[in-house]
Structure formats: C-alpha cells, structure tokens
Amino acid sequence: MSATTGSSGKLTTALVLGIIGGVFGIISAIIAMLIGGVGAAFAAEGAGSIVGLGFAAVFVGVLGIVGGALAHGAPRTSALLLLLAGVGGFIAVSFAWLIAGPLLVIGAFLAWFGRGRSAAGPRAAPA
Template structure:
C-alpha cells in the first residue's frame, strides 16, 4: 500500500504541476488580451503549483512518516482544487485518494525490541 500511495501521489503531483502551468498560461494569455481578472488566474496558478509541491513532498514521505504524508497529500489535493478548480480535478483526485490510503498504513514495529515472556 505504501508503494501505491507513493506512485499515485507522485503522478498526481506531476499532473498538478502541469495543471498549474496551464492555469498560469491561461492567465497570461488573458492578460495579453486585456481580460479582467487575468492576474488573479495567474496568481491562483502559482498557488496550485505550491499545492502540487506540498503533495509531492507528502508522496515522498509515505515510506517514512505515513500520517504526515497523508496530511500533506490531502492538503495539496484540496488546496489545488480550491485554487484552480477544473484544471485540478484529476490531480486532486490522484492526491486525495493516496492521502486517505496513507492514513491506514501501519508503521512497522521492530520485532527484536519486543520482549517475549514465557
């Protein structure tokens, strides 16, 4: 389950970076044509890029700290959807699902440190 969470998180983060760049391009094109609110779209694209980086950091942390990774992936997925909505639906889903999965990963216990009483 750790590997699945990590792979889904990385794929979601990469798609999130692509979605953020698309939002920034859309804002830039809108600004070039003088559309109102184009700078807002560009700023929200930067926010989505930051959310993708947070999700990527979370997906890297899955093997060591699964609970912290779950929180980071959930924050990244939800924040990205809030920032650029339709551009971030697929990456958001690909970050939220492994975020939920990571909550159920049990940390490995060291069997040599457990004492056995007879």
C-alpha cells in the same frame, strides 16, 4: 499476505499516486498560468488572479510530490500533505485540478490507512 505486506503495498501506492498527482498538478498549474497570461495579454478582467492562483497551485503540486515521497517514512505526515495538496489545488485552480486532485486524495487515504500500528504496540492503562 501478512499485515505488514498489505500496509507496505498501500504506502507504495500512496507514494506513486502522490508523485503522479503532484506532477499532473504542476502541469495543470502551468496550463492555468498560461490561460491567465493570455487573458492578461488581452486585458481580460481577473486574469491576474488566475496567474497568481496558478503559482499557488505549483506550490501545492510540489507539496503533493513531497507528501508522496514521505509515504514510507512518515505516513501520517504524508497523508496530511497529500490531503492538503488535493483540496488546496481544487481551491486554487478548480477544474484544472480534476486529474491531480483525486489522485492526491486517494493517496492520502492510502497513506493514512496503510500506516499500520506502532512498533511499541498498544499502551497499557495506568493502574
């Protein structure tokens, strides 16, 4: 297996993990919003903030899907978006992000390490 094939496999895995992680993230965000909505219906303290953080988690899940989709075209950008989505989801909905978070973070590392070298090669030092 050549270096190009290995990099392509990592990027493909990053793409799949980003999309799956983003979908699980959106599902987790909807569950968090549902729990917050039930809490708001019973006038529980802080339930409105859970709903707001659920909406933020939906945005972060979509960010993860976009990051996964960019894995082959722009692996550095993909790695950044996947890492932001993975960490941002934990900040927003904590325990509900338990499935999506690791998928997105692993996808970020695979996108970063699978990016390979640039086509121009290393720069020559100025004389």
